[in-house]
Amino acid sequence: MQSKRSRLLLPELIRLEALIETFPTRVKATELARFQSGTHAYPSYLIELAEFDPAKPSLLLTGGVHGLERIGSAVLIAFLESVLQRLEWDHGLQHQLSQLNLLVLPMVNPVGMANHSRSNGNGVDLMRNAPVNCEEKAAFLVGGQGYSPRLPWFRGNPQQPEAESQVLFELVRQKLFQSPFSLVLDCHSGFGQVDRIWFPYAKSRKPVPHLAELYRLRQLLFDCYPHQAYAFEPQSLHYLCHGDVWDYLYDESLHGTTLFLPLTLEMGSWNWVRKNPFQLLSSLGLFHPVKPHRVKRVLRTHLTLFHFLIAATASHQEWRRALYPRMLRQEAMELWY
Numbered sequence: 001m002q003s004k005r006s007r008l009l010l011p012e013l014i015r016l017e018a019l020i021e022t023f024p025t026r027v028k029a030t031e032l033a034r035f036q037s038g039t040h041a042y043p044s045y046l047i048e049l050a051e052f053d054p055a056k057p058s059l060l061l062t063g064g065v066h067g068l069e070r071i072g073s074a075v076l077i078a079f080l081e082s083v084l085q086r087l088e089w090d091h092g093l094q095h096q097l098s099q100l101n102l103l104v105l106p107m108v109n110p111v112g113m114a115n116h117s118r119s120n121g122n123g124v125d126l127m128r129n130a131p132v133n134c135e136e137k138a139a140f141l142v143g144g145q146g147y148s149p150r151l152p153w154f155r156g157n158p159q160q161p162e163a164e165s166q167v168l169f170e171l172v173r174q175k176l177f178q179s180p181f182s183l184v185l186d187c188h189s190g191f192g193q194v195d196r197i198w199f200p201y202a203k204s205r206k207p208v209p210h211l212a213e214l215y216r217l218r219q220l221l222f223d224c225y226p227h228q229a230y231a232f233e234p235q236s237l238h239y240l241c242h243g244d245v246w247d248y249l250y251d252e253s254l255h256g257t258t259l260f261l262p263l264t265l266e267m268g269s270w271n272w273v274r275k276n277p278f279q280l281l282s283s284l285g286l287f288h289p290v291k292p293h294r295v296k297r298v299l300r301t302h303l304t305l306f307h308f309l310i311a312a313t314a315s316h317q318e319w320r321r322a323l324y325p326r327m328l329r330q331e332a333m334e335l336w337y
């Protein structure tokens, strides 16, 4: 058992374990790994709501890859709390969730979260650690650097990825690549005025082979929720980097027969910093909205997006049937490339 102090540093873990205990028959929690930091070991739980069925499409939600961006874990745990409460009585939701595999990995990098650091316990930035190189000019430092783990964006050794990276690789290979269709939403928090949904590539300005599908998904979101405020775009519009996990896994998926579309949610935090400049003084405040009413707003804002992704995964055959790939690809090329 860990000391009280280490648990206090990780309120998200306390909340997640409470959830697992509260819904023992509904929640299937698997400890995928335990990461050591000093004398403490932190579990990384995969949450599922049913036995995995490879015949069904899959949605994977991840958070806490960057330890400072703990709002990503918080939104996922809040989402799970809401879903589990509703499953007690909501037949519509029970039916919808029976159409897919819903997988939630809320704390990819618990040691980073406990240490209040972006990187993992070895000083490695897990979003620069995959064995994939930028094909054009990566952003200086931010794009991944091999100089020192004391500087941010350290790549580590991409030929021997960190344990946290390997957990993600194996989870995607063993579950998502077995599904006929899968979506990922990896929840981060970053700069910017708006909430952004990014898709690969981060390694290149070249469009991905499944640009039409991604553009269609964006159309669905914008048509169904015209008042939402997400930007939906390729990551390469902002900066290029080495070692992006989702670039790496997306490219690997191209060798198989399944369709795998990874998305990253970058929750805008600059708005909060502008409203409360004192947050700049704290490393946590920079990437995490500190005022309770702002946290509450963020926790409820993205529920709609999560439920949209559940529907888009469950009914992927419907919206993919009505796809005009050449036309959509052309529109997407004009918009972004």
Ligand SMILES: [Zn+2]
Pocket (backbone or CB within 6 Å): 065, 066, 069, 188, 189, 190
């Ligand atoms: Zn991040």
